[in-house]
Amino acid sequence: MTTRVRFAPSPTGYLHIGSARTALFNYLFARHAGLTDPDSKFLLRIEDTDLARSTEESTRSILDGLEWLGFAPDEEIVFQSDNAEKHRETARKLLTEGKAYRDFTPKEAPSDANIKDAIKERAREQGADKNMRDNPFRDLPRDESDARAAAGEPFAIRLRVAESGKTSFEDQVYGLQERDYSEIEDLVLLRSDGHPLYNLAVVCDDIEMAITHVIRGQDHLTNTHKQILIYEALGVTPPVFAHLPLIMAPNKGKLSKRKHGEVVSMTTYRDAGFLAEAFRNYLALLGWSAGEEQEIYSLDELVAKFSLSGIHRSNAIFNFSPDDPRKWTDDKAQWMNAEYIRTMPLDELLPHVKAELKAAKLWREEYEEDDRAWYERTVDLIRARFFTLKDFSSQGRAYFSEDYDFDSAAIEKNLSKFPDLRVWLPELAERFEAEFGDKPFNETNIELVVRAFTEEKGTKLGVIMNGARTLLTGVAVGPSMLSVFETLGLERSIIRLRSQLAWSQ
């Protein structure tokens, strides 16, 4: 059977890291299957049946995140709310067949504040003795039920779960899963206002979309048993299930928007200058392993190596320290991004740098034309110590603009301590002007001139070089000064060496 999987987020927030990984695993699974069956599909369904919480903005944000990661669905996006009528029909069908019943119990007013806690509390009170089949309307005679409904009395439709038995399925990650019917209540299929509920909607849509494998978070494990009951009532063979371990916060608690803010949002990483391929690579290793020591994988390699059997059963922690700006997000993710930036083929990096420079208004069309060679060489030179795309427009700004700031720590470290430099550096500019009238301004020649100059002044090479570094780049960090001089060129080097701007700060 042709593999068809879906990623089914509910649009109640942005695309967070856990959902992104679920999307990735679904995507990889579909593409892997696609290696032998080109008809395999990765689909997207927006589960927007909770009208109160779903927002268009959220849908937009999720789509943005998926687009950034490169997970385009193979068929049109399904909006679950569009299928509500079909869901209702299915519920009515089950009712007609006697597999579901009307529950006339008045709807409870939703307890406000903390719903989760309220539910937990109620469950605790009910204890282990709770009889899941004690609904007074479960065995209401058909004609009486029909009469009350006809009279306009509101009712919910609940699935009639058998008195005894158990559901079971072979989870591709967690193994055989069984649940006794006594643990499962007669779940509501249709709300008294006619609104289809999650479990019904999911099953109907998965059937309609011909989903063969459901790969989702482990928090759905209990839903799966309920859904299997619905599949059985419908006489449809359930798909294969694979539940994923969860991604937790550093304290092993839930990773949430409210508590952890932007670190969990995919768009944060896009906006922070992460490369999608790097983040994907990082995500793939969170809860999955190919069982080898390789860590850097191209998408093709991930597709080739991905399998459900490599997924772990234990939750993973997304490691970050909100108090430490250097570790605002997982350090392995940061390392991975830096690794990609400095080792990926330059041609692949260039468009990203272009986009970043454009956004920072530092891009010049010449970089695409006459100065292309210079641009490529410069990017290649400075990328070695960058962590994100943002660094090209911040730390790397002086390479692309005459308007850059001087880092106070750099001034302190490389200029203030050596007051002579205020005279020496402009002198070095004079020397450059004199020496490089006809001689090429390249590393070899520059080194000769600077070394001679240094000896004349009776100082150390580092003092001159780092003083110059501060003036020429505004920062204390960067490539070898010989390359910086050469890259910036004679003219710009001279102007910057003469500049007194940094000194007056």
Add this chain to the structure above:
RNA sequence: GUCCGGUUCGUCUAGGGGUUAGGACACCGCCCUUUCACGGCGGCAACACGGGUUCAAAUCCCGUACCGGAUACCA
């Protein structure tokens, strides 16, 4: 409460009867060096606990602890 799941360095993980328990990130040190990185070399650091099975247990079984998930006319 009940049901389900999990537990290997700080973090991500390999290993699934015999390993000096491996790698990566982070951290620390050394080398390289005009800075900072990169790179190279090295270091620190883990099988939750208790029983069993076995010649042999991180690995299999049972229990305990802890963590997580679920428990709704949310998804």
